Amino acid sequence: MIVVATNVTYLLAAWFLDPRSNYRGLRPVRMEDQIDRALAPYNVVLHFDWGKSPVGAPVNSEIGFRGVVSGQLVTAATLLSVVASVALSVFTASRQCGWWDRVSQLVSVFLFNVPTAVAALAVVLAGIWLSQHLGWATSAAT
Structure with missing residues (x-):
């Protein structure tokens, strides 16, 4: 599903976004x-090469790295949610x-009906x- 979503997103971006507009706005005019x-150099899709990022890094290696990080986050979130839900279920x-x-029934029904995007936000x-109230935020983020 992730591969399909990534490729569909790429194709939609390729069809609807105009990378030339980034260069047309530069001074002096190109x-x-x-x-x-x-x-x-950025247009090499047919060889399963997603080209280079705007800073020149190969996109294929970035996808691999970010895929591993996403897998780690999904695994940690799954384990944490299973442990927390089993513990709360036994306690309740x-x-x-x-x-x-x-109270736990009310909270669970409410959280079950919250859309995923709203919960993520x-x-x-x-x-x-x-992080701001614990002093973890950097000066650039505040």
């Missing part, structure tokens, strides 16, 4: 042949029909808030 020469089951059971904003 001629069309200068823009063609500047964009030529031991206090069945009590106030803790009712809430986690990011909570992380930013937490």
Whole structure:
């Protein structure tokens, strides 16, 4: 699914985005042949080579590296969610029909109905808030 999503995103970007507009806005103004020469190294899709990033790094190696990091994050998140959910389930089951059971049911129904994008944004904003209040934020982020 990740490979399909990545390739669909790339194809949509290739069809709808105009990389020439980045060069047309530069001063001094670039001629069309200068823009063609500047964009030529980035246009090698048919050989499963996604070219180079705007800073010149090969995109294929970046995808591999970021895929490993994403896999680590997914694995850690899955393990953490399983451990936390089993622990909360056992704790709640031991206090069945009590106030803790009712509160956890209410929270779980609410969180189950929150869209994933909204929950992800809430986690990011909570992380930013937490890092700023604990002094972890750098001066560039604040």
